[in-house]
Amino acid sequence: MRTRALRRVMAAASLAGALLIGACGDFNVTNPNQPTLDDLVTNPTRTKLSAAATGLLVGIRVDVISYIWRLGSMGREGINLSGNNQPDYIEPYFGPLSGTGFGAAIWTNPYREIRNANTYIDAAPKSASVPGPEGLSSGEISASLGFGKTLKALALLYVVGSHAALGAPVDVDRPITDPPAPFVAEDSVYGYIIGVLNDAQNDLTAAGGTAFPFPLPAGYGGFNTPAAFLAFNRALVAKTYLYRATAASSTCGPTACYNAALAAIAAASPTFGGVGSAGQFATGVYYDYSAGAGDLQNDLSDALDAPIYFALPDLVTSAQKQTDGVTPDQRVVSKTAAATAPTPQSVGGIAITGTLKFSIYLTGGQPDPNHNIPAIRNEELVLLRAEANIGLNNLGAALTDINLVRTNAGGLPALGSLGTQPQAIAELLYNRKYSLLWEQGATWVDARRYGLLNTIPIPAGFANSTPPGPSQFGPSVVPTRLLVPDDECRALGKESGCSPLGT
């Protein structure tokens, strides 16, 4: 009786056991909707890495439009008058900057790009262990690393370029569960960027004649092999050295920085068509935009009757005259046009009317969402070389470069001399303003670097504005820097508008 019952129980239990083993699915459910980060890092095949590299190219230009018009607003190149985004023109002109809107911009997206780049830099070497053609060769891995590191450095350059003395976190490649990365001083950020770019230089050099294992879009035409891309890398390092040399707390020893910049420009020069050749000003690296599916459009390509981005009329009035003594600088002539539908906006009782538009991103006078935007081009390298030479007090060499730009880009008469060093700087900044107009916020960046924010003209109507305190606004009612976003401050246990280094 007992044993029979026991036998029945055993039979039922073994049936149950079989069911238990047989009827369970796999518990390691992978994500059926999207690729996961783990998959890229643990099994980095050629195609996955190629998609990730494309993601870096996508990400590096996400904030560029915003960078141009936000920094352009602060440098009084232009203004965003779109009515439903009032803070976009109120904040830079009347303050206060806010830790969430305008003022906190140019932070999250570059750091997202840095996160992407770090992931890519982590994953690429592991593809050596992927067998067969889906793995990368060691040359391709070096090419990939040089590419990833260059874009990472560029993303950080956007952050420090807009946040300046606040410094920035650089050691951000850490687990999300760790405390937030600490801020380092502005000078250290430049040092870090230069280090990353020099690392990338080694990788690109090691790649030799290997082709990049991913496609580069049209804007990188001429820079789409590791050897040519190295010129882009050198151009960026030159720019970083100059930013570093002029930073308030610079520790690089000006001579060393300027010489390093000159060496880098020399290295980049051939690929850029020769720095000093007037016909090559446009040669460079460009960000691509398009109206294609999933792509980003060039929103700065604003029709002449559109109510969003306007150039400030002061661009025309403060331009030097061409040799006829009447026509303003050719650069303002070709880069701006009268608005066909002037847009009035009013805030705080101050009426602002947009009357002048930028035309640099128009094609045949029409908006063109596919218009590219320069990242760095030959004309800028000429002026970077002039700046380095002014820094070294080689004013003669600087004069040659400045006259090259004045006469060829601006249609202006050549200068006989640059005068004193401060006068040379003023002339340099004038040319940078018009040569790089509405391309990278250069007016504000330069004025800040040289402590000349008070030289930024106050447009008519803004004179009676009274922006608050010196921490955000300089004596000239121009913001001195963008803010650390509130979320970053909170994560550090600090109040909104924090300055973690007390700078």
Add this chain to the structure above:
Amino acid sequence: MRKLRVWTAVLAALVGAAGTALAQERQITGTVTRATDGQPIAEAAISVAGGGPRAAARSNAQGHYSITVGPGDIKLTIRAIGYRSADVAVAPGQDVADVALNEDIFKLEELVVSGQQTGVERRNATTSTAIVTSEDLKQVQAATLDQALQGKLAGAAIQENSGGPGGGLQIRIRGANTAIGSPDPLFVVDGVLYSDATLPSGLFNVTGSSANRGRGELQDDAVNRLADLNPNDIASVEVLKGAAASSIYGSKAANGVVIITTNKGKVGRSRVNVTQRFGFFDLLRGPGERVFTDSSALATFSASATPKLDSATVRSYEVNGQLPFYDHLQELAGSKPFAWETLADVSGGNDNTKYYVSGGWTDNPGIITSSFAKKQTVRLNLEQTLSKRLDLQVTSAFTRNQTDRGITNNDNNGGSVTYALGYIPSFIPLLNPDGSFTKPALTYLQSNPLQTAALATNDEQVIRFTGGANLSYQAFTTDHSSLKLIAAAGADLFTQKAQVIAPPDLFFQQSQALPGVSSLANGDSRFLNWNLNAIHSYSPESGSWRATTSVGSQYEDRNLNRTQVVAQGLIPGQTNIDQGSALGQQFELRTEERTLAFYGQEELGFMHDRLLLAVGVRGEKSSANGDDSKYYLFPKASAGYRFANLFGQGSDLKLRGAYGETGNQPLFGQKFTTLQGGNTIGGTIGTQVGQTAGNPLIQPERIKEFEGGFDASFAQGRATLEFTAYRRRTTDLLLNLTPAPSTGFTQQLVNGGQFRNSGIEVALGISPVQKKNFSWLLRSTFNRVRSNVDALPGGITSFRPVNAGFGLAFGEFLVQDARPIQQIVGSVPDSLGNLSTVFLGDANPNFTLSLSNDFTFGNVFFSFLWDWQQGGVAQNQTLSLYDCNGLSPDFDAPVVTNPDGSVRPRGQYGFDACNNTGDARPFVQSTSFLKLREVSLGLSLPRRWARSIFGASDLRVSVTGRNLLLFTNYFGYDPEVSNYGAQAIVRNIDLGPYPPMRSFLFNISLGF
């Protein structure tokens, strides 16, 4: 000494006599009847006390029984479902014992769940129980089971999300226990896990309620799929509220477990029941509209409106020299459409086979033109004895459910009809004299809501099959122990297709860049589960205690896949998604989750279960957890002691206490950090790290709860009082934090923080009169929960939950340390007009109380159920629409003292708050209400009528109504509302919902 010997001899003789008597058996017969009216009771179980499992019998359809017993004084115990058990002493030589049983009005002896496959009598249960049975569910027609349960369960807050046809409710048990985890209870129907997923129809593609798909979909006013059950098929609904009761269901039980049992066949001849209902639905309540004169219209619309109206325009609306009043809500939702429902079931069986077959057909049109809910259901339940030891039970149900719930709720495109009503002054007509639609001069984005209701569709159709099998094997039975093995498996499968069409002819579509939208959404859900159980019972010879040991395993596999394609710029007259000029917002979303659990439980009963102790633990692993191989343990322990006859014969007092832990699983995908595709450059697609940092260590939220209380019954079970107090803490909350943006992420999933919910639940039942010709039954439930945020992780002191509201100027939810979980804050101006953010109320009400009365006078029965909610606040954005546009009916009303201290009509204060001061106070309103949920008045017609007219055995007619009356100071529609559907925290947001409906139905029930 001599005396002693004599006594010993006598004793020996007695023992000897007893010994010989055991061999002599006798037959006892009798009839079991209902005490109130002498009706026979079938299937009563008759057993000899202490006689072991073999001495048992059952009564037949006439109530007769016959049982073989030994000689001498014996005690028979008679039990029947729905009746209080009775013990009958039978003297030696007596061979007839008739028994009259009293009805168990308050279900004190009903078996309630104590484990996956075990149960105890409710009066002995060690945790708070809430149970509703068939007769209380089907008296008054309900669109869905959850609607039928409203006001009937102590401790379950069941609230409508809108008034739309076909249901749409949220069941919330013991407060808000999560921030971003699932707020839904777990539903188990006859052992099969039943999906209550809410699949949005894609309405947001028309309303543009949010540009973000996730947020838009929540505002589609979709029905949860509990709607596919036919309430008429339900035998009982039991809610496991506390963690101790629900922990056997592991990490899906945080919000309670609802155990639904469907009807089964009974031994005896076939029984047929047919019910026909017909009647209509009707608008319960609405905001009303402001009545204008020329001067008040000009004052309001000549300055601030878009476009501004001048006096000539205003005068052009005049009829007979004054501005007319059109009741737009009546025009939109004033119809009283014919509704009907046909229900039929057949059941019966013999000792080996029992069956229940049912069908239902429901057609409930909505009060807004062309909205409706239709449902067809078929069910077959079978029980078959395969051998002496083996029983098989099979359940199966098929449902087809169709709804069109119209276009309501939040809107940014002019689609929502109830939203647009808040923009159209009462003097502007919506219909031309020829019946065509006007283009109102003042409206929202050119909308004419009557036109939208007439031409747009929001159709969805669900086809669903649910089936389960349960095989039970009695491995051995001795006098003292038994072992039962149970294997059960179930499948719940449905597909849903939804098509939302806004033709390009609609005026509001013409303001879109690409007029004409057709959105096609498909969803399919597959739940599979099986479990294995072994239940061992032991009781020593003395019968003084028993032990029930159960162990088992449970496996669940859930899949839900959804796709959607949207076409815009439709060719006029066409609805196919091929017929548009552009595609937008298509997506595919797949989710997959597997859980395996093992559990064990020990139940010890002493003194016939008067003292009951239970301990158990469940270990569970799930693919949703970061570590998919880790078993999370959910223990429980509970005890109860019942004092019998403490307040006189037939009274009971039971004290009980329990501790349990349960969980809330991470949502699908929370452990992944994704790579986002979809972005291209130069025609090449790239991947980027997603904005949300998934958490590879994510684990279930954990609820730890203490519960205690007492259950008392008096006067032979004619009055009961149940009281429960509990305190639950949810730790390891699933939260979406904002990390430092320098990490490259904008969101980060973490476990952390703590919520606390404590409360009391009271259920009272009294049967003051229980006579043959008159009975009266009174029941009441009381529920009060206090919720608090005890801690938040990551150094934050507050966070704005997703969908918290529409700006501080209108009130928003804010989850804040040491504050009520569901607090609403908003901006309030000081005397200088400077705004500060101030606490404006807690959405969680002070208490809810329900009261039902059932009367029977001879053949007439009458019952009603009141539901009262006191306190709580809602973000009344419907009110803000009317106020912002100066359309509130109390704009010109007598002056009152407003919260800002001003003395003026409330409508003007609201207008000013919206347009000038930014004061949120007018729009955060109390949700106190008193609702007449159910009324039923009926008559059992004489048997001969039934027989002569229909050949039936009984015939009942009744008139019933649902949601007939609503008393509240709340502005607009119904304080039971949720723009975002079922939500743990952000409920009570009111933004142009489907208006509430009441029903009036006439019912005829026939039994054969």
